[in-house]
Amino acid sequence: MEAKYTLDEWIKNKRKRKCPWCGVVGLYWHWEDGKRNYRLCKWCGIMQNVGEPLQQLTLVGCKKCGSSGIWTTTPETKRCWRCDGKMTIMKNPKDDL
Numbered sequence: 001m002e003a004k005y006t007l008d009e010w011i012k013n014k015r016k017r018k019c020p021w022c023g024v025v026g027l028y029w030h031w032e033d034g035k036r037n038y039r040l041c042k043w044c045g046i047m048q049n050v051g052e053p054l055q056q057l058t059l060v061g062c063k064k065c066g067s068s069g070i071w072t073t074t075p076e077t078k079r080c081w082r083c084d085g086k087m088t089i090m091k092n093p094k095d096d097l
């Protein structure tokens with residue numbers, strides 16, 4: 001597992017749908033949001049920005065208002081974007097497929 005991910009690799013692997021970490025197909029994507037390019041698996045929560053080391057994200061959701069599906073590196077301190085409630089760590093999204 002390489003420490004850094006280059007933009008060349010990102011472009012080359014852009015269409016791949018199989019997660020190189022957990023092997024799940026269809027929940028692994030390459031994304032760009034205008035500021036950065038990154039890859040993220042929505043099953044195991046591994047994320048990597050181009051040029052940066054891997055990060056482990058956790059899926060959190062809000063039980064109070066029912067919003068869900070935010071991946072974060074800080075699940076303990078994350079507040080709900082909708083009602084400002086405390087976020088709860090969710091099960092893996094694949095359980096719902």
Ligand SMILES: [Zn+2]
Pocket residue numbers: 019020021022023024028041042043044045046
């Ligand atoms: Zn994965």
Ligand SMILES: [Zn+2]
Pocket residue numbers: 062063064065066067080081082083084085
């Ligand atoms: Zn909420």
